[in-house]
Amino acid sequence: MLFWVLALLILCGFLWHYKGQLKITDITDKYIFITGCDTGFGNLAARTFDKKGFHVIAACLTESGSTALKEETSERLHTVLLDVTDPESVKRTSQWVKNQAGEKGLWGLINNAGVLGVLAPTDWLTVEDYREPIEVNLFGLISVTLNMLPLVKKARGRVINVSSIGGRLAFSGGGYAPSKYAVEAFNDSLRRDMKAFDVHVACIEPGLFKTDLSDPVKTTERKLTIWKHLSPDIKQQYGEGYIEKNLSALLISPSSYNWQDMSMPSRLKRISSI
Structure with a gap:
């Protein structure tokens, strides 16, 4: 019995090692479309896959982001301006991608575009404060997916x-966590639906990384703006010292945060082998 247990463990170890050594063939014939490439994860993914030899189509929100990315990458990489919340922009982009990829289709779609929105106690907020992150992080992601799925x-x-640890644990009030919880559900249903077509669907849940999205200064400014416009009753309920203590905690020196390394080569290697 012990022999068979050891044999099984050795076989599992071999298969795990072999899985990590799998190579992707014909890389130069494969197209990858990535949203949110101005900065952060999307920018890093675009540059990484470009170096590997893929044809990368990087969607940026701004001209400046597009220009900067093209200066750092090869001629294989193409950029396109895309607002994921604009249905016409998404349709035009999907047609442009179809023309670029042709009969090969899209080997990879990375839905990365996202915003943080306002993070504040729920009773400070209005429905409008929830709208932007849900429009971008959820409906934008769904819109891009539905338009690109045939390819x-x-x-x-x-x-x-790209979801978030905020898709498992709501760490603050606001639209960010609800949007990411919903992304998890969409991902699960899409994964099951696409299995019959041999399309792989995966979800990434990053924690705290040092990107523009998680800038504590911007988060603090948004929270302070909302506080200033709150009714005297709500301010009294939280107490006069609340906002000072809260902002002090948010504005701790970035060096004291438990940031994770943005280079994350192992994570991108895992993405490229899925």
Whole structure:
């Protein structure tokens, strides 16, 4: 019995090691579309896959982001301006991608574009404070996916949806966590639906990384603005010293945060092998 247990453990170890050594063939024939490439994860993913030899189509929100990315990458990488909340922009972009990829389709779709929105106690907020992150992080992601899915199915490719640890634990009031919880649900249903078409669907849940999205100064400014416009009754309920203590905690020197390394090569290697 002990022999068979040891044999099984050795076999599992071998298969795990072999899985990490799998190589992707014909990289130069494969197209990857990534949203939110101005900065952060999307920018890093675009540059990384470009170096690997893929044809990368990087969607940026701004001209400046697009220009900066093109200066750091090869001629294989193409940028396109995209607002994921604008249905016409998404349709135009999907048609442009179709023309670029042709019969090969999309080997990879990475839905990375996202915003943090306002993080504050729930009773400070209005429904409008929830709207932006849900429009971008959820409806924008769904819109891009539905428009690009025929190309992904053609290539029997993969979809990577970037969620967040905030999709498992709501660490603050606001629209960010609800949008990410919903992304998790969309990812699960899409994964099951696409299995029949040999399309792989995965979800990434980053924690606290040092990106523009998690800038504590911007978060603090938004929270302070809302506090200033609160009714005297709510301010009294929280107490006069609340906002000072809260902002002091948010504005701790960035060096004291438990930031994770933005280079994260192992994470990108895992993405590229899914």
